[in-house]
Amino acid sequence: MNQATGLAPAANAAPRDGIYDALVIGGGLVGSSIAYGLRRQLERVAVLDEGDVAYRASRGNFGLVWVQSKGMGMARYSVWTQSSAAVWPQLARELQEKTGVDVRLEQNGGLHLCLNDEEVEGRIEYMNELMAQPGMKPYDWKMLDRQELLDMMPGAGPDVRGACWTPLDGIANPLKLLRALHSAFAREKVDYLPRCPAQSIRFDDGVFSVGTPGGVLRSRKLVVACGLGNKEMARQVGLDVPVRPQRGQIIVLERTRRILNTPITTLRQMDEGSWLIGDSQEEAGFADDVVRLPILGTLADRAVRMLPALRDVRAVRTWSALRVMSPDGFPIYEQSATCPGAFVVTCHSGVTLAGAHALKMAPMIVSGMLDEDMSPFSTRRFHVQKAS
Amino acid sequence: MFKRLAEAERQAAGAPVRITVDGHAVACRAGDSVAAALFASGRDACRDTVVGEVPRGPYCMMGVCYDCLVTIDGRPNRQACMTQVAEGMNVERQRGAREVQ
Numbered sequence: 001m002n003q004a005t006g007l008a009p010a011a012n013a014a015p016r017d018g019i020y021d022a023l024v025i026g027g028g029l030v031g032s033s034i035a036y037g038l039r040r041q042l043e044r045v046a047v048l049d050e051g052d053v054a055y056r057a058s059r060g061n062f063g064l065v066w067v068q069s070k071g072m073g074m075a076r077y078s079v080w081t082q083s084s085a086a087v088w089p090q091l092a093r094e095l096q097e098k099t100g101v102d103v104r105l106e107q108n109g110g111l112h113l114c115l116n117d118e119e120v121e122g123r124i125e126y127m128n129e130l131m132a133q134p135g136m137k138p139y140d141w142k143m144l145d146r147q148e149l150l151d152m153m154p155g156a157g158p159d160v161r162g163a164c165w166t167p168l169d170g171i172a173n174p175l176k177l178l179r180a181l182h183s184a185f186a187r188e189k190v191d192y193l194p195r196c197p198a199q200s201i202r203f204d205d206g207v208f209s210v211g212t213p214g215g216v217l218r219s220r221k222l223v224v225a226c227g228l229g230n231k232e233m234a235r236q237v238g239l240d241v242p243v244r245p246q247r248g249q250i251i252v253l254e255r256t257r258r259i260l261n262t263p264i265t266t267l268r269q270m271d272e273g274s275w276l277i278g279d280s281q282e283e284a285g286f287a288d289d290v291v292r293l294p295i296l297g298t299l300a301d302r303a304v305r306m307l308p309a310l311r312d313v314r315a316v317r318t319w320s321a322l323r324v325m326s327p328d329g330f331p332i333y334e335q336s337a338t339c340p341g342a343f344v345v346t347c348h349s350g351v352t353l354a355g356a357h358a359l360k361m362a363p364m365i366v367s368g369m370l371d372e373d374m375s376p377f378s379t380r381r382f383h384v385q386k387a388s
Numbered sequence: 389m390f391k392r393l394a395e396a397e398r399q400a401a402g403a404p405v406r407i408t409v410d411g412h413a414v415a416c417r418a419g420d421s422v423a424a425a426l427f428a429s430g431r432d433a434c435r436d437t438v439v440g441e442v443p444r445g446p447y448c449m450m451g452v453c454y455d456c457l458v459t460i461d462g463r464p465n466r467q468a469c470m471t472q473v474a475e476g477m478n479v480e481r482q483r484g485a486r487e488v489q
Contacts, residue, residue: 255438255439257485257486273485309489310488312463
């Protein structure tokens with residue numbers, strides 16, 4: 001997905017009338033959700049984006065709006081994820097009203113399938129441990145036996161021993177989400193500046209000056225939300241944000257009639273009928289332009305065991321994309337101490353957290369302060385671990 | 389996929405290949421693709437699209453546009469332009485997305 005183009009930087013990147021209220025570095029799902037939320041309260045918002053040379057996790061992801069499994073080791077992350085799932089319908093409704101784009105949100109519950117008895121036992125243990133954490137906000141979940149699963153997922157294969165179900169999980173169409181956010185920019189006069197990467201950041205007298213190929217842009221607030229670029233950009237506002245790429249591979253099957261109405265962590269059907277098989281995790285550096293047969297073979301094998309009817313549905317595409325991973329896998333949200341007004345926002349769940357980023361995080365940024373209960377997401381957690 | 393004209397003429401002189409299209413018997417030239425046979429028999433649309441269910445027919449004739457998908461001998465989403473006709477072949481129009489059995 002990392003193909004260079006010869007396009008010039010956006011020509012309109014010069015500051016038109018002085019100083020933006022907020023400038024967001026990063027035009028993927030995270031940056032766009034934040035910018036969308038900022039525009040609900042601020043007049044002049046700009047979004048800086050790269051061109052097609054960017055790694056663009058937002059174009060390669062799976063599109064789950066997912067709660068189950070998340071937050072082991074940090075209950076606050078589960079609570080934050082649940083709050084995002086809860087406000088997602090509002091975001092989807094707003095986007096449809098403003099742009100006419102239906103992002104195809106479905107929150108009818110989701111499944112984690114277990115293909116042997118050990119996986120069933122392991123899952124029960126995992127969920128009990130997750131729910132028992134201090135600070136956890138427990139939610140409904142149920143281990144379905146084969147018969148209960150078949151009611152929800154007709155055609156489940158004989159290898160499927162059971163499944164963990166929660167009512168909170170769901171899906172959206174991530175490409176339509178990105179398009180809706182960008183359509184909202186055009187409609188609401190957010191300056192979206194593609195092929196205009198931030199190259200340098202200066203902070204003087206409460207104003208950020210961001211150098212770009214198209215000129216210097218000035219803003220009172222700055223949000224660093226440029227995925228794998230966060231490491232370098234955050235450093236320029238005095239924050240150490242140790243994100244790394246984690247590769248995921250996806251197989252796309254041809255469009256068929258909709259038969260899978262309850263999404264599975266590793267298998268979902270899109271609103272228009274295509275199937276996605278995914279959720280592989282590899283530490284493979286920045287190579288997002290290769291797919292590997294052993295991984296794809298394993299993904300396909302598990303999908304066919306889950307739903308044997310997929311055996312003669314054709315694979316039409318495969319791709320890799322890079323997750324933006326922190327050392328512990330949890331998001332990083334922090335305001336710079338040395339450059340107040342600069343915030344870093346980074347996570348690997350840009351779809352799930354889009355609701356919270358737009359409707360909860362953006363207002364905090366506007367207020368100039370992250371809420372007290374966001375402190376578990378600061379980079380201080382990494383420093384504590386190092387010291388102990 | 390592409391043939392010298394002389395070769396095509398030689399094949400055309402042979403006995404016709406008989407296939408069935410949506411239940412109708414169609415006589416084709418040996419060596420023709422299913423898409424060519426559909427055109428030659430006066431059929432321009434061979435499927436209805438997956439989402440909007442509007443008609444589409446063969447377009448690129450070289451395997452890249454995927455607009456000529458048909459069901460052949462019960463197998464859905466076959467590229468008509470990349471499949472040669474064969475005696476007794478059963479070709480069916482696809483209406484919307486294929487089923488998963």
